[in-house]
Amino acid sequence: MMDHVILTVSNLERSVAYYEKALAALGATECIDYPGSHDHxxxxxxxxxxxxxxxxxxxxxxxxxxxxxxxxAESQKAVDAFYHAAIAAGGREKVAPSAQLQYGEDYYATWVLDPDGHDIEVVNKTGRVG
Known part of the structure; x- marks a missing residue:
């Protein structure tokens, strides 16, 4: 089970602004600044x-x-909300929110490219889609 991901970005300030908007649509509204040190x-x-x-x-x-x-994402509606927030924040569409039945009957997802081109998928698998 995954606990966390660290993504390397070219411009921290720009990416923080982007992800603050995009991840808020998924309820990720808390942000922490870890100043690091000489070895971190x-x-x-x-x-x-x-x-x-x-x-x-x-x-x-x-x-x-x-x-x-x-x-x-907790719901298909949250997938849609992330997509719209990410695009409005400057992301680029890779795949619009839709059923992805090739992965399963409950698979509803979107893929958005962030300002650096990272492929970010947001998926909900809790309800039958079709």
Whole structure:
């Protein structure tokens, strides 16, 4: 089971602004600034109200081809909300929210490319789609 992800981004300030808007649609409204130290990078973490900072950003040289992230949404409506928030915040559409029956009868997802081109999937698997 995954606990957290650290994503390397080219411009920390720009990516924090983007993810604050996009992840808020999924209820991830808490943000923490971890200043780091000589042996640990500066990180910005996002969490839902449970305090588990599951999504972290650090500045560096991103490699969008090397990673795919899938984030669970509580509903199909939340998938749609993330998509609209991400696009409004400057993301680019890869796949609009829709049923992805090739993955299962309950699979409803969207894929959006963030400002660095990272492929971010948001998926809901709790209700039959068709």
């Amino acid at each position: 990078p500066h990180l910005i973490g996002f969490s839902r109200k449970n305090g588990n900072h599951f999504f972290w950003l650090k500045e560096g040289r991103p490699d969008p081809e090397a990673i795919h992230i899938g984030i669970a």
